[in-house]
Amino acid sequence: MANNSSKPPFALPAWALALLFIAVIALPLVLAGMADEPIDFWTEAAAATGIAGGTLLLLQLVSSGRFKRLSGRIGIDVTMGFHKWAAPVGLVLVLLHPVLLAAPVDPSDPLVAIRRLWRMLSAPNLWDGVAALVVMGLLIGTALGRERLGLRYEVWRASHAVLALALVGLTVFHALKHGFYASEGMMRLFWPALAVAVVVPMLSVYLRKAISLHRHDWRIAKVRARADRLWEITVESATSRPLEFRAGQFGWLAATGGRMPVYFDHPFSIASGPQDGTRLRFLIQEAGDFTDTVGDLPEGRRVGIDAPHGSFTPDALAGAERIILIAGGVGIAPMVGLLEDMQARRETRPVHLIYAARDSAALLDRALLDPPLQAIGGKATYLADKPGGAEGVGQGPITGAHLRAALGDTPPERCATMICGPGGMTTSVTDTLHQMGLPLAAIHYERFDYDDEAGSIKDRQILTRFRMVGLAVGLAALAFALR
Ligand SMILES: Cc1cc2nc3c(=O)[nH]c(=O)nc-3n(C[C@H](O)[C@H](O)[C@H](O)COP(=O)(O)OP(=O)(O)OC[C@H]3O[C@@H](n4cnc5c(N)ncnc54)[C@H](O)[C@@H]3O)c2cc1C
Structure with a gap:
């Protein structure tokens, strides 16, 4: 590959x-x-x-x-x-x-x-x-x-x-x-220069989208349900030009077809490893006007993708002896990309995935998680908040006991974690792991909703810097x- x-x-x-x-x-x-x-x-x-x-x-x-x-x-x-x-x-x-x-x-x-x-x-x-x-x-x-x-x-x-x-x-x-x-x-130059310096990059985003549309010519190859109201969208480059990205990054996706780049795009994690950049997978949860319609997207539809973006990548795990991936709901999307990348890179460190959803029907199809996990000898804890889960699914939400089990016997200061999920979960998991001894620098998270509560110890440290x-x-x- x-x-x-x-x-x-x-x-x-x-x-x-x-x-x-x-x-x-x-x-x-x-x-x-x-x-x-x-x-x-x-x-x-x-x-x-x-x-x-x-x-x-x-x-x-x-x-x-x-x-x-x-x-x-x-x-x-x-x-x-x-x-x-x-x-x-x-x-x-x-x-x-x-x-x-x-x-x-x-x-x-x-x-x-x-x-x-x-x-x-x-x-x-x-x-x-x-x-x-x-x-x-x-x-x-x-x-x-x-x-x-x-x-x-x-x-x-x-x-x-x-x-x-x-x-x-x-x-x-x-x-x-x-x-x-x-x-x-020199002040005569300052304001016009500042205006140019901020407006040109803003407008260049639109130009970049237009170039990318023609360079890759992304088309929807497959749309498939992978859990309750969770869709797998596979896109392929009609020009066979690969997108260079790192596992865990995301792209802005516009899927209304057409020849011109569409500006009403939405951010979605690339839920596949970067080894084949001509074929990208997205996992999209129905959450509103656009995402409610993704299940009806026709195969062959042209899509615009402005990517890659984000720093939720394996760089965050450098130096760690044990890796803990924690996902809530559709926060599993970047984890699939990270796991596939670990499989391709033959990750040798112990990896533990904790994945929680509202009920077992909302949990992503294991066919996307088991192969990379098995290939790297990784472990997984599946949790559902509502009782009556399927086999192998424990009672959610994520607690200190789940986190302690995932840390195993590795000293917490030698572990690193990547968290993606709802704001409340991200905050409580971050704080609990930090109290257990994980340094804040070893705790990495990405939020899918900018309006989410941002109240973890790490968020407060960042706010102090602001x-x-x-x-x-x-x-x-x-x-x-x-x-
Ligand atoms: C970095 C990042 C990665 C993401 N990855 C995924 C993923 O892999 N899978 C997935 O299902 N969802 C992901 N999301 C969330 C996804 O972008 C929103 O659910 C989606 O944009 C909602 O659009 P809508 O029109 O269906 O809903 P709306 O009804 O328009 O909005 C619902 C809520 O979603 C948020 N939202 C809507 N549009 C945007 C936007 N353009 N940018 C940021 N937030 C928005 C707003 O908080 C809004 O209130 C990600 C978000 C971010 C920021």
Whole structure:
């Protein structure tokens, strides 16, 4: 079998991304600081929050998880977590911008500042700034409240992209027209350069999809039920051109046919090993508008695949003496790809799969799990939450006892685990394994739903790092205001 497994592409580590992010936000503050003498504290603080907040928000265009150099090392979970965390921080900074311009507050007549603020927000020549604030509010409000607002995912995603582009235009227009420092020295170049730097990669994703559509010409080869409401979709490249990917990665799949790339695509793990990149398997659980229809997809249908993405790969297992794979529900999809890859690479380390589903009918057909497990001498624990399971299926959910059994007699600090499943399961399994002695660096997970609860010890550690980045941005803005 030819090995088409690709080498990990160069991607920046988390610390370098954090430094780069801080540096890009600090750069305009430094350029503005060099350009002119400071005015007064409030005006400078307002300029600092406007510049830092505007830059931070524009940078969100490239933190969508589609850029391998950015999210290839840290993973899509952390990338999306940062995107969700940073955007509201940017909104707070830009909201402070007009408030600080209206300050200081005169204690003898606090309403003066409010009247000043109102005059500013209602001034016809500042329409662009107000429009930018409204667009930002819409972007963040609809992202956080999408489900409560009853917005279809596709509608929300399309509007998110359009609003993001509108935000870039309005922010740059406002900065160039009214910015205190925008016309000074090198600052004249900053906003246009930043706009190009964030919009071009965003648009290049669409170009990449078009190229990929013609390069591989993926067609649906087979659609098959593999459990209750769980479908196996096999696609083949009509050009026989292999996709180079690593086991456990995912692709954005658009399956509405046609010659043009379709932009309403959905992320799905590649549930096959990378050894044959001309034939890919996906395991898709019915979960909504698109996935409910996958069972009816006709064979021969042309599909667009933007892949590979993600860092849920065997690299995570380097150095470990024992491997524990933990899947909940359709989280089994990347595990099938990982197991097939282990079979092809003749994995010699002990491997234990723990796989839980809501009931035994929802458990994936073992014909996809047994051959690779048997080939590598791996063990499996199958669990179902509802009693009355089939033979060999224990009572779910996953408990500490299941995890302890999977660790066997290998010291926990020498084990590594990969987890994929619902948010609650991921959190509880991560925390329990960490309490048993597994280092956080040896616990890897991928979430299928960005709205899932992200509350594990590891998530909290990541959040602390995000906050440190935010603090650095705040300190840079303060240093500018106090210079
Ligand atoms: C990295 C990753 C890998 C995934 N792998 C698989 C897999 O192998 N098999 C599988 O069955 N599912 C997988 N999913 C989940 C799958 O993408 C969603 O279930 C699917 O997109 C739902 O689309 P829908 O139109 O059927 O449902 P909708 O009714 O449109 O949405 C249901 C929910 O799914 C989520 N969702 C919808 N569209 C997207 C999207 N484009 N991007 C992210 N989330 C979305 C939203 O939270 C939404 O509320 C994966 C998700 C991610 C992020």
